Amino acid sequence: MLRWLAILVALALPASAEEVVLGMSQDKVAITANFDGSEILIFGAVKREEAIPEGDPLQVIVAIQGPSEPITVRRKEKRFGIWVNTQSVDVDAAPSFYAVATSAPFDEVLSSTEDLRYKISIPSAIRSVGAPMTVQDSQSFTDAVIRVRKANSLFQLNEGSVEFSQDTLFKTSIAMPANLTEGAYRTRIYLTRSGVVVSEYETEIDVRKVGLERWLYTLSRQQPLIYGLLSLAIAIFSGWAASAIFTGLRRG
The missing domain is CATH 1.20.5 (Single alpha-helices involved in coiled-coils or other helix-helix interfaces)
Incomplete structure (x- = not known):
């Protein structure tokens, strides 16, 4: 049974009149012998010191990121009827789990410039410094990591899954699969307007065996x-x- 825990936080951001007030259904996930996954409900509201600004609507982004780890990605090719490793690229750090939920299509919620700054999209969460000179399409190796982990529900992009009503109340749920890695799962919530982050809040979800x-x-x-x-x-x-x-x- 989910343990409800409300966390009320007032952020000290004098440059912004809109701030996040957050709650979560649980801040700990216990991995037991019969653990088959969990669902985290994230809910909150927007705290304002003045009336809702007119113009572009406010949007919400929720991102949960598991511990990062280095990974070696290998390419296999068929040679003389046998599949063999031909090339490999070392990815410096890739999240063991990464889920992003938004209140609208991602491109409408966040600009590319802000994504570079806050590293919210799935590709930006993967750090790869460089590849051997002999590998001409190193990006395809990063794409392969994303493709495989998406297939295993370890990478998720849930556009439009954040319910946001009257520019004030929001909620969403993130499904966490059974094959989770232990550690602190970084949880970030962003408020954006016109693709620009106007407020942010960060906490952690503890995942332990x-x-x-x-x-x-x-x-x-x-x-x-x-x-x-x-x-x-x-x-x-x-x-x-x-x-x-x-x-x-x-x-x-």
Whole structure:
């Protein structure tokens, strides 16, 4: 069951008359043995010191980013009937999970200049310093990371999924899959007008393994030899038990 937690924050941004007041359904996600994903409800309002400005409507962006990690992307080609690795590019940092939800199409909500500044779009969240000179289309390797992680629901762009009423109240939900990486998930909320960020708020969602999952994870990191022996013992016992059951069924 989701634990409701309201977080009311007044941002000290004297240059802006519109600020974020935020709440979340939960700020912790526990990964257990039967964990099959979670859904985070994010809701809030716009705090104003004066009347709603006329002109372009206010928009909302919500971005949740998991821990980043380096990744090596390899290209396979068929040579003499066998698929082999031919080229590789090292991506310096790619989020293990990244979801962006907006109140309108992304291009309408944020300008390219502001995206460069705040790094909100999925491609801008991936850092790749450079590729070997022998690789001419290095961007295709970054595109491959995005394509694969989108297919696994680890990268999400949910345009128009933020419900925003009367330029004041907003809410959205982010689906987090079962294959999450442990760590602090950076959560950012932006208010934009005419593609320019007018207010921002940042918090974290803590994702951790608990129970048996936590014990096994800690054991594998701190005592790898014991973890390996335990895994081997479990495999031997499972094989023996399966063989004993099969033999008993045949005799019966």
